Amino acid sequence: MPEVGIVGYGIYLPIYRIKISEIARVWGRKLEGGMEEKTVAGPDEDTATMAVEAARNALKRAGINPKDIGAVYVGSESPPYAVKPTATIVAEAIEATPETMAADYEFACKAGTAALQACIGLVSSGHAKYAMAIGSDSAQCRPGDALEFTAAAGAACYIVGASSNEWLAVVEGFYSYTTDTPDFWRREGRPYPQHGGRFTGKPAYFKHVIAAAQGLMRKLNLTPQDFDFVVFHQPNFKFPLQAADELGFPPEKVQPGMVVQHIGNTYSASSLIGLAAVLDQAKAEQRILLVSYGSGAGSDAFSIRTTENLESKKSLAPSVDYYIKRKVLIDYGTYSKLKYLG
Amino acid sequence: MRKVAIIGIGITKFGELWWSSFREIFMEAGIRALEDAGVSGRDIDAMYVGNMSGGQFIRQEHIACLIADQAGLNPIPCTRVEAACASGGLALRQAVIAVASGMHDIVIAAGVEKMSDVLTEEATGALASASDQEWEAFVGATFPALYALMARRHMYEFGTTEEQMAMVAVKNHDFAARNPVAQYHTKITVEDVLKSPPVSTPLKLLDCSPISDGAACVVLAPAEEAKKYTDTPILVAGSGHATDTLALHSRKSLTRLDATIEAARMAYQMAHLTPSQIQVAEVHDCFTIVEIMAIEDLGFCRKGEGGKMTEEGQTNLGGKVVVNPSGGLKGKGHPVGATGIAQAVEIVLQLRGEAGKRQVEGVEIGLTHNVGGTGGTAVVHIFRRMD
Amino acid sequence: MAAPPRFWREIPSRYNLLGTRCKNCGKVFFPPRYFCPDCRRKGDLEPYKIKGRGKIISFTEVHSPAPGFEKQTPYVLALIELDEGCRVLAQLTDIVGHEVKIGDEVEMVFRKISEEGEVICYGYKARPVKLF
Numbered sequence: 042m043p044e045v046g047i048v049g050y051g052i053y054l055p056i057y058r059i060k061i062s063e064i065a066r067v068w069g070r071k072l073e074g075g076m077e078e079k080t081v082a083g084p085d086e087d088t089a090t091m092a093v094e095a096a097r098n099a100l101k102r103a104g105i106n107p108k109d110i111g112a113v114y115v116g117s118e119s120p121p122y123a124v125k126p127t128a129t130i131v132a133e134a135i136e137a138t139p140e141t142m143a144a145d146y147e148f149a150c151k152a153g154t155a156a157l158q159a160c161i162g163l164v165s166s167g168h169a170k171y172a173m174a175i176g177s178d179s180a181q182c183r184p185g186d187a188l189e190f191t192a193a194a195g196a197a198c199y200i201v202g203a204s205s206n207e208w209l210a211v212v213e214g215f216y217s218y219t220t221d222t223p224d225f226w227r228r229e230g231r232p233y234p235q236h237g238g239r240f241t242g243k244p245a246y247f248k249h250v251i252a253a254a255q256g257l258m259r260k261l262n263l264t265p266q267d268f269d270f271v272v273f274h275q276p277n278f279k280f281p282l283q284a285a286d287e288l289g290f291p292p293e294k295v296q297p298g299m300v301v302q303h304i305g306n307t308y309s310a311s312s313l314i315g316l317a318a319v320l321d322q323a324k325a326e327q328r329i330l331l332v333s334y335g336s337g338a339g340s341d342a343f344s345i346r347t348t349e350n351l352e353s354k355k356s357l358a359p360s361v362d363y364y365i366k367r368k369v370l371i372d373y374g375t376y377s378k379l380k381y382l383g
Numbered sequence: 384m385r386k387v388a389i390i391g392i393g394i395t396k397f398g399e400l401w402w403s404s405f406r407e408i409f410m411e412a413g414i415r416a417l418e419d420a421g422v423s424g425r426d427i428d429a430m431y432v433g434n435m436s437g438g439q440f441i442r443q444e445h446i447a448c449l450i451a452d453q454a455g456l457n458p459i460p461c462t463r464v465e466a467a468c469a470s471g472g473l474a475l476r477q478a479v480i481a482v483a484s485g486m487h488d489i490v491i492a493a494g495v496e497k498m499s500d501v502l503t504e505e506a507t508g509a510l511a512s513a514s515d516q517e518w519e520a521f522v523g524a525t526f527p528a529l530y531a532l533m534a535r536r537h538m539y540e541f542g543t544t545e546e547q548m549a550m551v552a553v554k555n556h557d558f559a560a561r562n563p564v565a566q567y568h569t570k571i572t573v574e575d576v577l578k579s580p581p582v583s584t585p586l587k588l589l590d591c592s593p594i595s596d597g598a599a600c601v602v603l604a605p606a607e608e609a610k611k612y613t614d615t616p617i618l619v620a621g622s623g624h625a626t627d628t629l630a631l632h633s634r635k636s637l638t639r640l641d642a643t644i645e646a647a648r649m650a651y652q653m654a655h656l657t658p659s660q661i662q663v664a665e666v667h668d669c670f671t672i673v674e675i676m677a678i679e680d681l682g683f684c685r686k687g688e689g690g691k692m693t694e695e696g697q698t699n700l701g702g703k704v705v706v707n708p709s710g711g712l713k714g715k716g717h718p719v720g721a722t723g724i725a726q727a728v729e730i731v732l733q734l735r736g737e738a739g740k741r742q743v744e745g746v747e748i749g750l751t752h753n754v755g756g757t758g759g760t761a762v763v764h765i766f767r768r769m770d
Numbered sequence: 771m772a773a774p775p776r777f778w779r780e781i782p783s784r785y786n787l788l789g790t791r792c793k794n795c796g797k798v799f800f801p802p803r804y805f806c807p808d809c810r811r812k813g814d815l816e817p818y819k820i821k822g823r824g825k826i827i828s829f830t831e832v833h834s835p836a837p838g839f840e841k842q843t844p845y846v847l848a849l850i851e852l853d854e855g856c857r858v859l860a861q862l863t864d865i866v867g868h869e870v871k872i873g874d875e876v877e878m879v880f881r882k883i884s885e886e887g888e889v890i891c892y893g894y895k896a897r898p899v900k901l902f
Contacts, residue, residue, distance in 0.1 A: 085881040531830035
């Protein structure tokens, strides 16, 4: 399989933060284990605005001419329009237009990694010099639902390119595991998604994440020992740690990519922000296993190996830690105004 | 160019005139002016009418035609003049030019606006159409917001205080209480102003002129013939009109209106007068800060000292120059297109000695100052007794 | 508020801070001007992208909103003097808990401006440059 690399990465998190304990207090519920805070999009933010800042950050690290970007794909389950792509708004705002492919992807929380696979395909086949994949969501949930403890907002962007001397990380290979599993869905025209409660665990998240991780390792002839880090899709604090345990990864390999406790579940951006957090910390020649999960259902697993270029490119844009620390706490009343009344 | 005089004035009450239509208020002001001038409608050669936005307030364009029609004065030429809130002042200037040039002899300059038929939000939106739509209104600017930016800068550069701004409103309400046609007859205190809800900081509700309906009308004639019509003709001694950039972000300064300075310069030059000779002035206090900037830009005090001049009572009766004895836009009301003409009506009343309890003793020279938008247009006129 | 064609036409300026620069006198215009007021016909205007950094020279907190801005009320508008010398009016964003002052340094970011009439109008807002 021809190798393709990541030439730039960037993320964005809104400044507003709410304590999970505050949500628990209002609904009279027990605090969900491990969760501290989650992000809340401001009144002037949406999937498109967050995607643009993440993309601009990725471009800062990549240092490329945006006109050389051959494709812009945005994965989200909360696009601003039901019909009119977010990708064109982003492409225009990063000056990649007009000679670029563009489209939106939907696959619940793994729309971003699905977009990434398409970008890898275009670049490795020579159809694009660079291609940009974005996962961005301002997740919807019914007030009082269990999802309210985790549903958050954020974006992550990865630019892949063909020239090995530009790579800050190499995509060694990827593997997807897909079934038709109705664990979490939202019908057209309905404001909030519905989910299958405990059905979202073993038959959904764990089945696909485990299968994808094992499938990738089998395909590339690798074992957990060959990886320095593993990053999972993070719908809550418990699931990724449990998946790591089942696959045989020790906690210290999972911890660097765990961001959910600080920012919540950013849906299509979730695993990609976790990956960015690892890239912010990783050294050269370290191997990362990235496993996303999208309800409906499917999981994309990637093996990513960092290069010497990572060190100099990291500091060209704000880190995940910067955005985590850039926060203003709001109370449930303000949160309601932003999320439900806006 | 021959000299021009005002031979008659007419004005309606200003306020929320629920029971009067646009057509009715115009006719009321017009007929009063004709009676005051002692002329018949058939003597009128031309009309210039200031109206900012018939289209947005009453969905009516082609205003000039409507007015000539309703007045039964077809086929005389009637022209609508638009310069946002300076529409009235500019209509007056066009009428002055028409008579001065010899093109017409007896000319009406009028202004009319009916703002209360639409919701307040729609009226605010209509007023905002005088700002830069692409780069000011688009980002959420309102009129109070744009003037508030100037107010804050004026406070920052010169130490002008919110109390000094409030004193403008207090004075003008005090005058309005003595003006039968004014919208407000209630007096207010500085504390009332400071406690009123914020509209756009630092401007509060009582720093802002209201939404009003109203019409005003003056009749102009060549000065040499004025005595045929009235014993108290008032000479239009000076006229000035200047433009500045539409948007605040293109201005050279945030604390002065260059259009006012230039229009005033033109008017002073034409009248052969200096600012210190002005005894009474009707200036454009759409917001209290604008009166403070106006008395500076018109030369009544130095730049930055408008707040102090107000605080010292120099713009009240007995002061250096009495400003806004009608109650100003704040107290009298601000039916946008009518304001510029209403200012002229007040100065004429003052110069004739007919201003009742708000009369400035012994005045001979008065000035009107009318601004469009956030200062993109300014029109200044100077009037003096002809004897 | 902004009809789709009128909004769309200015997208390069609204999204990407594209202004103009007079090649004759060097003056930069943002928002763009299409005719140099100083050089007039001797002027030669070319597209020029501003950096998007500046400082606040005045600001106001709007409590009585413009149509279409009700959900964001109160909001803060600021006049910003850009590094290039020209000034622009923009809403401030991410200022919850931040005391805005004249002189604050800001950077332009991409945000939703308004949503009247269903087409979402995106554009620039100014965010204080703070060191975390």
